[in-house]
Amino acid sequence: MENVKTEPEKIAGIDREIADTSKDHIPGWGIDADPENDPTYPMKHRTGADYERLNYEKPPQQPVKIEILHSVERPGITRVFGTSTPPSGVSGMIRRWAYKYSEATTAHWMGLIFADRVNAVEGIVDDFKKGTIPNLFKERGWSAEWKYNRQGFIRSAVTGLLVTTAVIAFCTSKRK
Amino acid sequence: MNYRGPFRIRADRNRPVPQIEHPYDAIVRVTRSLICGSDLHLYHGMVPDTRVGMTFGHEFTGIVEEIGSGVQKLKVGDHVLVPFNIACGTCPFCKQELYGNCHESNPEATAVGGFFGYAHISGGYDGGQAEYVRVPFADVSPTVIPAGLDIEDAVLLTDVVPTGYQAAEMGGIQKGDTVVVFGAGPVGIMAARCAWLFGAGRVIVIDHIDYRLEFVKKYAFCEAYNFREIDDPVLFLKKQTDWLGADVCIDAVGCEAAGSAMQTITGKKMLLQAGTTTALHWAINSVKKGGIVSVVGVYGPPFNLVPMGSIMNKGITLRANQASVKRLLPKLIDHVMAGRLNPKGIISHRIPLEEISEAYHIFSAKRDNCIKPLLIPPRAAMA
Ligand SMILES: NC(=O)c1ccc[n+]([C@@H]2O[C@H](COP(=O)([O-])OP(=O)(O)OC[C@H]3O[C@@H](n4cnc5c(N)ncnc54)[C@H](O)[C@@H]3O)[C@@H](O)[C@H]2O)c1
Ligand SMILES: [Zn+2]
Ligand SMILES: [Zn+2]
Numbered sequence: 001m002e003n004v005k006t007e008p009e010k011i012a013g014i015d016r017e018i019a020d021t022s023k024d025h026i027p028g029w030g031i032d033a034d035p036e037n038d039p040t041y042p043m044k045h046r047t048g049a050d051y052e053r054l055n056y057e058k059p060p061q062q063p064v065k066i067e068i069l070h071s072v073e074r075p076g077i078t079r080v081f082g083t084s085t086p087p088s089g090v091s092g093m094i095r096r097w098a099y100k101y102s103e104a105t106t107a108h109w110m111g112l113i114f115a116d117r118v119n120a121v122e123g124i125v126d127d128f129k130k131g132t133i134p135n136l137f138k139e140r141g142w143s144a145e146w147k148y149n150r151q152g153f154i155r156s157a158v159t160g161l162l163v164t165t166a167v168i169a170f171c172t173s174k175r176k
Numbered sequence: 177m178n179y180r181g182p183f184r185i186r187a188d189r190n191r192p193v194p195q196i197e198h199p200y201d202a203i204v205r206v207t208r209s210l211i212c213g214s215d216l217h218l219y220h221g222m223v224p225d226t227r228v229g230m231t232f233g234h235e236f237t238g239i240v241e242e243i244g245s246g247v248q249k250l251k252v253g254d255h256v257l258v259p260f261n262i263a264c265g266t267c268p269f270c271k272q273e274l275y276g277n278c279h280e281s282n283p284e285a286t287a288v289g290g291f292f293g294y295a296h297i298s299g300g301y302d303g304g305q306a307e308y309v310r311v312p313f314a315d316v317s318p319t320v321i322p323a324g325l326d327i328e329d330a331v332l333l334t335d336v337v338p339t340g341y342q343a344a345e346m347g348g349i350q351k352g353d354t355v356v357v358f359g360a361g362p363v364g365i366m367a368a369r370c371a372w373l374f375g376a377g378r379v380i381v382i383d384h385i386d387y388r389l390e391f392v393k394k395y396a397f398c399e400a401y402n403f404r405e406i407d408d409p410v411l412f413l414k415k416q417t418d419w420l421g422a423d424v425c426i427d428a429v430g431c432e433a434a435g436s437a438m439q440t441i442t443g444k445k446m447l448l449q450a451g452t453t454t455a456l457h458w459a460i461n462s463v464k465k466g467g468i469v470s471v472v473g474v475y476g477p478p479f480n481l482v483p484m485g486s487i488m489n490k491g492i493t494l495r496a497n498q499a500s501v502k503r504l505l506p507k508l509i510d511h512v513m514a515g516r517l518n519p520k521g522i523i524s525h526r527i528p529l530e531e532i533s534e535a536y537h538i539f540s541a542k543r544d545n546c547i548k549p550l551l552i553p554p555r556a557a558m559a
Contacts, residue, residue: 013418014416014418015354015378015416015417015418015420016377016418018377018378018399019352019353019354019377019378020352020377023372025397026372026397027515027516028372028373028511028514028516028517029372029373029375030351030372030373030374030375031373031516032373032374032375032507033349033350033351033374033375034374035350044272044273044274045272045273045503046272047271047272049268049269049271049272050268050269050272051268052268053268056266056267056268056271057266058264058266058267058280059198059200059264059266059280059313060198060199060200060246062197062198062312063197063198068283068300069283069284069296070283070284071283071284071285071286073286074283074286076283077283078279078280078281078282078283078290078299079198079264079280079281080197080198080200080201080262080264080280080281080290080312080313081281081282081283081284081290081299081300081301082290082296082299082300082301082302083197083300083301083302083310084227084229084230084231084296084300084301084302085227085228085229085230085296085300087227091227095225099284103285103286103287103477103478104478105478106478108477108478109224109450109476109477109478110224110447112224112225112297113221113224113447115225116221116224116225116226116227117221119181119227119228120180120181120182120184120221120228121181122228123180123181123228123229124180124181127180134180134184134186136184138186138533139180139183139184139185139186139533140183140184140533140537141185141533141534141535141536141537141538142537143534144534144535144537144538144543144544145537145541145543147544148538148543148544149541149543
């Protein structure tokens with residue numbers, strides 16, 4: 001048992017050594033130190049307001065002019081809400097379905113993520129309908145990649161090209 | 177800006193100017209706005225109910241152009257900094273200063289408050305990476321920028337400074353404590369800097385991007401280590417802390433943490449969990465028994481793999497929240513004005529709003545030593 005490593009009585013404390021060094025060079029050091037800031041420090045300023053439940057003074061209701069989906073975990077919509085991008089198209093149908101489930105379910109969140117992917121395709125179709133051809137090079141900010149990571153950019157472009165060529169070659173050769 | 181799908185952002189000049197929708201609204205003309213690490217989760221398509229056509233942006237300053245009939249304090253012409261939380265001021269949560277958890281600003285989810293430009297999971301508001309924004313509850317959170325406060329400091333007070341400060345505050349840091357911060361992005365940098373305000377004895381930052389580690393070392397007077405070079409960060413930190421573990425660990429990384437193949441495959445590639453929990457995992461395992469883990473990194477619904485056994489067996493206190501910006505503003509404005517904090521020191525890029533696609537790419541891909549990119553709308557640039 002001689003080569004079993006036992007721990008020394010005292011460990012040379014690098015941690016405390018560093019912690020005890022002077023902090024004079026750090027502006028504001030310790031200025032907000034508060035011994036009472038223990039785990040239960042009142043980040044929440046306890047006023048008991050949560051026990052008043054929903055009987056609080058409410059702001060006026062924002063008029064509803066567009067479709068607003070709301071969580072089934074509340075009785076209705078909130079007094080204000082955003083008016084960006086109401087649900088539309090196929091993604092909108094998926095979103096309406098997803099909002100039937102609570103925020104505790106996978107159906108709700110995975111449904112919404114799926115709707116987002118469908119929505120991105122709808123966005124492209126919509127662009128074409130309006131005569132806009134999405135400029136992927138621009139939208140993905142690739143000019144910055146060209147500027148700051150030229151080698152990497154060329155490397156991935158060449159790899160992409162080779163892979164595409166190989167796939168095309170493979171598919172066409174099989175057909176013969 | 178106009179979101180078109182994952183990794184696709186369009187600078188779009190033909191966006192409609194927002195209208196007053198509610199008596200407590202204001203319309204603000206943006207003077208500065210920032211891109212946040214949280215926006216990267218949207219940009220990468222990680223956040224459910226992010227709809228094509230939306231405008232992102234929750235960190236901005238602007239000039240009040242128009243007010244609703246019920247607005248009493250704010251006046252047209254006021255130059256304000258707008259906290260990222262949309263808060264009614266009267267619900268039970270706002271009354272208890274939990275302004276990041278308001279119950280009257282987000283119909284779409286009860287698990288999150290309303291935020292500007294943060295998908296429909298946060299209320300479906302178009303955000304501040306634009307020329308104009310609709311600001312609800314204008315009398316509650318928006319704060320007139322005090323004379324003498326630099327606009328670049330002001331815009332950082334809308335999120336990054338309060339978030340970093342609250343990360344340290346939730347850590348319950350006591351004088352002499354060893355604090356480990358995971359993540360050397362803007363939030364982690366600010367958390368490290370703020371840990372000293374509570375009297376930390378030692379601050380250690382962990383990341384894997386060398387230029388950020390170099391930056392944080394100088395900016396936040398702390399130690400900084402690259403986890404790619406230290407094999408097992410938990411073991412490394414145990415050794416660093418006399419084998420006991422840190423008193424406080426802060427997760428300033430969130431759901432896109434690198435460093436574990438298993439996490440990356442299940443969380444980012446297959447979406448079997450809501451992103452990766454690598455940093456949180458390390459935080460829980462490197463904190464001392466009875467220690468505190470403070471989480472400001474953002475995680476998505478519905479669930480993540482977390483070492484619950486260690487939390488229980490070690491008696492760890494886990495604290496987390498969205499920053500309550502309005503609650504912290506008076507104190508933080510004071511710290512900035514007195515020179516104790518220097519927020520604008522973290523701005524690495526000043527980019528015209530028209531080049532927003534490139535700005536997102538630079539910040540996301542960590543090009544050109546990017547720490548924090550600032551966007552300047554055309555009209556504000558001329559002024
Ligand atoms: N709670 C809030 O109120 C609030 C507010 C703002 C931002 N956030 C969140 O804070 C997080 C950080 O924001 P940011 O702006 O600094 O983003 P960022 O993306 O610039 O920074 C994240 C940093 O973490 C590093 N990292 C990745 N994996 C890591 C790991 N395993 N261990 C240590 N570091 C790792 C990255 O290299 C990067 O430098 C994000 O999740 C953001 O959504 C929360
Ligand atoms: Zn932010
Ligand atoms: Zn509220």
